[in-house]
Amino acid sequence: MHANVTAALERAALHRTRFDSRFEQYFDGLGERFDVPVPSRYVPRCLELLREFSMRGGKRLRVVLLYEAARLVTTDEVPGLAEAALSIELLQTHGLVHDDIIDDAPLRRGGPSTYYAYRREFPDHGATALGLAILAGDLAAFLSTQVLLEAEAPAELRQALLAVHTRTAAETVAGQLADLERDSHALPDEEFLHTVTDFKSARYSILAPLTMGLLAAGGDPAPHRARLHRYARLVGIGEQMRDDFLDLFGPFGDDPADEAKSTGADIRSGRRTYAVRALLAAATGAEAALVEAALGDPDCPQATLGRIREIARGAGVDRRLKAEIRRYAEEASAEAASWGPYWREEAVEFFRSLPLWHVARMS
Template structure:
């Protein structure tokens, strides 16, 4: 237990160190965009788009993708690896793209404790919904294209530059397919866990975990293809418990900590891991209460609090925590199997990360 705690503390410190190094780099990237002559200074709308993308991109976030990218390279070498900065910018720009479009689809007013890009445009163009939607869609599109451009313009050998761009382009396309599956999930009937796992893999695990792993290995000179199966297994297991964590916090979290109100998934009719567990864990009048709230945008805070309380009485919170911990342990074991091949320091990071990540939720 002591060794596990020490390893988890080390993983936490390394994630924080990667974030401290990356955030100024990310800010400088947006500053260069805003200052360079050309399309971003050609009019008010392009310039404002860069401002909003910059604000949302720099407003919080653990930078877990950045840490995964750098630690993946450290699996191979502890030397400085050219191209990691550009790859880090790419994965975070793609993440910004996903957040912007998610908030349009979900009609989400807040992101990381402040207005989403979509709602910022709504405030700037009151009564002009088409303009606000159009600008928000374009902002998300721009972030996605920039995520590929930053790799194609990286000062790297042509073959490596192309390989990194191909990896990220594939992850981008898979993420959009995941968005389709995400919307399909919320159309009756209630999905099973297998479908939820598929949604999680394509919507988040492939771009948030698998792509940084593969990009880091590629940059360090290691072909990830011979290890594709085990890398994917690790990514999916991490993706599942991370998505469960998000779903758990939407029902049981503290808005002062998460920066988002609770009960959003219920009001929006989203068939998440937590909602599935809730419906499976209650019956009779309690189940009818949950079903009446599911998909009701007018469901008030008191009803959400009541549903959260009945979920706790039914032990739904405990079951979700136990399930998250099980997936985290499986992910940890998967990474531990990399020891014969790759550097111990980085393998320890990937093995410790899942258990630290889950336990900080509770």
Template sequence: MTEQVLDRVSGYERWFNTLFEEYFDTLSVGLGAPSFSRFTPECLRLLRELSLRGGKRMRVVLLHEAARLVTEEPVEGLEAAALSVELLQTHGLVHDDLIDDSPTRRGGPSTYYAYRERFPARPQAALGLTVLAGDLALALSLRVLLEAKVPVAVRQAMIEVQTRAAADTFVGQIVDLERDFAAAPGEEVLHCVADYKSARYSVLAPLQLGLLAAGEQPALFEKELREYARLVGICGQMRDDYLDLFGDASVMGKPTGTDIRDGKHSYTVSVLLAAVDDAERRVVEAALGDPSCLTETIAAVREIGERRGVPGRMQADMRRCAEQATEVAAGWRSRWREEAVTFFEHLPLWSVNRTR
């Protein structure tokens, strides 16, 4: 991406981080919780800390760039839409960490582990409060749209987009867990999980919300928007899975091998198991699903993958997917602003080349 685009992306991030902080500053007043409750303010504090603690804000970037497809003028409704997509993301992080039993998130304790530390003798209460914290973030993501200062028809359409995105994400979480019960899920299963669990709320919904805010009717272009989002989502998930084994832990700020230890049948694991011989398979399968798997064992699995050409195969798959997404976006030139279309053409390859 050009320096101009990168500056614009950085501007969205700064703008939104300020907006998000201001939102949480006023949230406790607007929530209307009983005055005696101590748990409600604590829940809001945990949601605030998680929400403001990092994140690339790419959903916010997509939202704004989608509006720029239609117009370069300021667009009403983007603030509410941005808050909505990031609150839905917060919901997903809270529940993901509960499902995965993850102690940390974005350099701090996960909401689940914060509650576990708060209530060491009440594990069921810690679990319940974590679920409710995630549910509250979801409800808030819809409420900000209900309060958006946009025409009623636009507001209703935005709520429909986010409600559908949330439901698709829940289905994605279910089939993600189901995938790991299969001995060898096929590529289409992996693509379907990436689409439902990630692409629909992280790419498609911001695209639709940005277009709606700018006065466009995304339903008229449903098929191509869905295809673009699906391909970008698959690229992103492939890259996440690739970095989990072949990435640089010092750059990513987290250890590699998490998917192996968790027993996840990721894109990387799928390609790896298809490439190894019997002796190597025994090494990989012994590590797969072993939470106490040593760093040395992960390094051995990585070395097997490198010897078998797994990184090159995955990079080729990612690039092919990215090129297909770029081709879809190129078809928008006759309809929308060329500068904004160029951003969406470049985005898939950026996703493939990122290092964290």
């Protein structure tokens, strides 16, 4: 592995470790900054579930991007950066809690979704479980803005970070609305899928951390918004295609994280993802009828899912998706390579290499 890539991966691991420790500290001290109604049991339980869910973590991609974006400008410690990381991950918690309600998803990050945790606790009171899960997601969203307002940073910076944060949150909700609209189309246009990915995922997972990291480090992201957005959109589309591939076909590399991906959820939920769209466009006759019958069937048997995968492979859907994932990764890498005149070379190399890491694992 190239020395620059090795160093970048080591920095990413350090960012994740440091952040998880800081996240624990945040939840430990939350009671000092947040008035809990006494003698309420529901509020402490909500905070407990949010903590447990948030600390399951994942790849912490947004945190890594945030810290590496600051390195585009400086390697010094940056005031406000830790709070920006907390805010973006709390916003992620909010989004996932609500996503799992919309998708009726029992599992998330190897454990129960917040919604299903409440459903187990209130098996005979579905409305209560639903209401508590909605409010848990809402609370995470409000906490994500509060942490920025309380950051130990200049007031002007706090305001700038909050402006990015709230704009991103609104765009993400708009993306979620468009995501539900996507599934109302028999065969959504690919450009519509790109727009959904841009708003629902790329802007808050990639563009917002890049923008907030630059702001915290004293950079001015405004003149660079177009190039940052191009990069975020390309990476976001490639990563969404990768997730859709994993759900239909299963792991294609040696990344242990891929092993945790369940397959068939998109078919059972009737989602018109990149992979499902490609499959619908390629299948004909009885095979198309089989796919259409399975879409949206929550009880679709494993044998049928296996047959659908065979149909997809036979039609070359897996090969085309891999080629598209590779193309978007290479275009994103080329976009980052053009950043050289503006920012530190070492940090630019990180963003140039990032989209290619997963592609290198594809067989």
